[in-house]
Amino acid sequence: MAQKLLMAGNEAAGEGAICAGCDAYFGYPITPQNEFPAYMARRMPELGRVFIQAESELAAISMVYGASAAGKRAMTSSSSPGISLKQEGISYLAASQLPAVIANVQRGGPGLGNIGPSQGDYWQATRGGGHGDYRSIVLAPASVQEMFDLTARAFDLADRYRMCVIILADAYLGQMMEPMVIPDDPFPPPPPKPWALTGCEGRLPNTVKSLFLGDGELERHNYQLFETYRRVEREETRWASVAVEDADVVFVAYGFCARICREVVVLGRSRGQRLGLIRPITVWPFPKRPILEAASHAIGFLVVEMSMGQMVEDVRLALEGRSQVALLGRPAFVPEAGEVYDCAMALLEKNGSGCRVPGAGPQGRHRTRNPQPGTRNPEPGTR
Amino acid sequence: MKILYERPEALQPCLTHYCAGCGHGIVHRLIAEAIDELGIQGRAVGAAPVGCAVLAHQYLKVDMCEPAHGRTAAVVAAIKRVRPECVVFSYQGDGDLAAIGMAETVHAANRAEPITVFFVNNAVYGMTGGQMAPTTLLGQHTTTTPLGREAGYHGHPIRVCELLATLDGPAYLERVALSSPARIRQAQRAVRKAFITQIEHNGYSLVEFLSPCPTYWHMAPTEAIRFVEEQMTRVFPLGVFRDWEGPRPEPQT
Numbered sequence: 099m100a101q102k103l104l105m106a107g108n109e110a111a112g113e114g115a116i117c118a119g120c121d122a123y124f125g126y127p128i129t130p131q132n133e134f135p136a137y138m139a140r141r142m143p144e145l146g147r148v149f150i151q152a153e154s155e156l157a158a159i160s161m162v163y164g165a166s167a168a169g170k171r172a173m174t175s176s177s178s179p180g181i182s183l184k185q186e187g188i189s190y191l192a193a194s195q196l197p198a199v200i201a202n203v204q205r206g207g208p209g210l211g212n213i214g215p216s217q218g219d220y221w222q223a224t225r226g227g228g229h230g231d232y233r234s235i236v237l238a239p240a241s242v243q244e245m246f247d248l249t250a251r252a253f254d255l256a257d258r259y260r261m262c263v264i265i266l267a268d269a270y271l272g273q274m275m276e277p278m279v280i281p282d283d284p285f286p287p288p289p290p291k292p293w294a295l296t297g298c299e300g301r302l303p304n305t306v307k308s309l310f311l312g313d314g315e316l317e318r319h320n321y322q323l324f325e326t327y328r329r330v331e332r333e334e335t336r337w338a339s340v341a342v343e344d345a346d347v348v349f350v351a352y353g354f355c356a357r358i359c360r361e362v363v364v365l366g367r368s369r370g371q372r373l374g375l376i377r378p379i380t381v382w383p384f385p386k387r388p389i390l391e392a393a394s395h396a397i398g399f400l401v402v403e404m405s406m407g408q409m410v411e412d413v414r415l416a417l418e419g420r421s422q423v424a425l426l427g428r429p430a431f432v433p434e435a436g437e438v439y440d441c442a443m444a445l446l447e448k449n450g451s452g453c454r455v456p457g458a459g460p461q462g463r464h465r466t467r468n469p470q471p472g473t474r475n476p477e478p479g480t481r
Numbered sequence: 482m483k484i485l486y487e488r489p490e491a492l493q494p495c496l497t498h499y500c501a502g503c504g505h506g507i508v509h510r511l512i513a514e515a516i517d518e519l520g521i522q523g524r525a526v527g528a529a530p531v532g533c534a535v536l537a538h539q540y541l542k543v544d545m546c547e548p549a550h551g552r553t554a555a556v557v558a559a560i561k562r563v564r565p566e567c568v569v570f571s572y573q574g575d576g577d578l579a580a581i582g583m584a585e586t587v588h589a590a591n592r593a594e595p596i597t598v599f600f601v602n603n604a605v606y607g608m609t610g611g612q613m614a615p616t617t618l619l620g621q622h623t624t625t626t627p628l629g630r631e632a633g634y635h636g637h638p639i640r641v642c643e644l645l646a647t648l649d650g651p652a653y654l655e656r657v658a659l660s661s662p663a664r665i666r667q668a669q670r671a672v673r674k675a676f677i678t679q680i681e682h683n684g685y686s687l688v689e690f691l692s693p694c695p696t697y698w699h700m701a702p703t704e705a706i707r708f709v710e711e712q713m714t715r716v717f718p719l720g721v722f723r724d725w726e727g728p729r730p731e732p733q734t
């Protein structure tokens with residue numbers, strides 16, 4: 099029978115990796131993901147698998163490179179400043195077409211920032227992040243259950259496409275505890291890896307490399323990488339929708355912010371306001387199609403994210419000017435349901451007033467802490 | 482008929498890109514010979530990172546990868562952890578091992594990772610065109626020490642074997658030179674022993690080769706060999722710095 103547990107997000111992601119057959123975990127301490135390596139330090143040796151506390155994030159991601167090159171399922175986890183250090187290795191992994199899973203339990207930035215939740219690494223994750231022309235698959239969990247599910251699934255995706263898969267979480271998702279279920283169904287086993295470094299007994303030697311010096315060789319290599327990326331865009335784009343079909347205002351939010359937006363959708367609907375939510379589960383590839391489709395009936399889109407506006411650019415790119423896009427961006431704090439609701443109402447009232455950041459100052463935050471939604475226009479604006 | 486000399490099976494029959502008088506070709510051959518002799522070609526996995534030997538995977542007929550600059554020890558340690566049945570080695574230059582990768586080098590040694598490290602010390606960055614290495618000798622001219630390396634300004638040459646010998650992790654550390662047939666025969670024994678340290682004793686081993694770089698020392702090959710013998714060995718004494726077989730012998734010049 100499926101096992102129901104109360105777990106913290108960081109541990110759930112670790113258990114997801116273990117259930118998916120992660121052979122090796124390499125970590126380095128950084129808050130707010132320290133439960134992750136601590137969990138793996140206990141569990142991996144129990145199962146006869148590999149755990150190393152590396153000397154740095156650079157070493158940890160390079161250990162992932164080694165283990166993956168040797169044909170094993172490998173992962174690392176960190177938080178924003180540490181993920182910056184890992185970008186070197188991610189670029190090499192991408193170039194060498196090595197599968198790898200990297201969890202980023204985001205904290206506030208830039209620099210040391212703070213240790214609270216943030217979504218400030220969206221650009222870094224979805225645009226490649228390291229040097230060169232490449233992509234990583236980026237999964238955005240919104241619950242402890244998804245910390246487990248998506249981390250487990252990441253190994254399958256990484257192996258199938260020979261790509262890096264990034265779990266883009268945040269401090270809240272990493273630290274909070276929720277009930278979750280470990281399913282009974284077995285996870286898919288890794289595919290054969292004839293390219294792996296296992297010793298060349300009975301075959302020609304294999305080489306795992308990222309240097310392509312021959313005439314036209316690098317360009318061919320990059321074309322090949324992008325063929326894979328196009329395939330991922332076609333086959334692996336995932337999102338969840340809540341009440342989008344007739345929505346006047348469509349929230350677009352991922353991760354923790356999506357939970358708040360879902361709450362606001364329910365609140366709004368109970369008051370007769372047609373609110374809806376599109377929650378990207380893959381932020382790369384980005385779910386452009388459902389957003390574009392919603393533009394046929396929506397008055398406007400409200401992007402809610404814990405940054406000064408990063409995913410909002412993808413929403414605008416998806417819409418290509420077909421609808422109003424407003425932003426509620428809090429760089430280093432979780433937007434509250436009240437301010438999300440206020441912002442949606444403002445969008446309705448003004449029929450799309452463009453970008454505003456009501457939570458940017460202490461005054462704004464205070465003003466929206468206890469909204470009185472009943473006093474506002476109960477009817478959404480007309481189209 | 483007696484075969485006196487042939488190409489080792491683990492060495493690809495191809496031309497290399499190395500400069501005339503460079504030591505890399507000798508080290509490649511020594512490694513290939515040891516792989517043949519120990520019969521480990523089918524389970525050897527190597528890593529040659531950025532540096533002059535980045536194309537070593539074209540010359541050594543074993544599974545190989547190409548780690549990022551400096552991350553080599555971390556990469557090979559992980560390969561060995563997940564494939565303990567393989568014989569895993571790295572082939573690193575002085576920039577990779579002792580500058581950008583010093584943290585990885587020291588920590589892999591300190592964790593006593595059962596890997597074999599071949600460290601080619603030619604006191605200069607070759608691939609990028611002759612810059613100062615951490616092992617560049619005092620007074621040595623490079624593109625980034627145009628007036629010669631000066632201790633007070635550029636720091637001192639780093640002695641890797643001595644540094645690692647302060648750790649409890651390593652099982653075998655030896656410095657050899659490629660400056661004469663006798664020295665090369667000693668290097669051959671060191672390479673073999675380094676592999677055996679991993680295979681039979683599950684220990685960390687490192688062999689440092691003092692190696693000529695005529696191109697960026699701006700010397701004729703014969704002059705470069707003399708420089709190894711007369712100058713480098715003074716700063717980098719040859720000898721065994723750690724040996725699982727017995728107490729540490731005194732380094733000898």
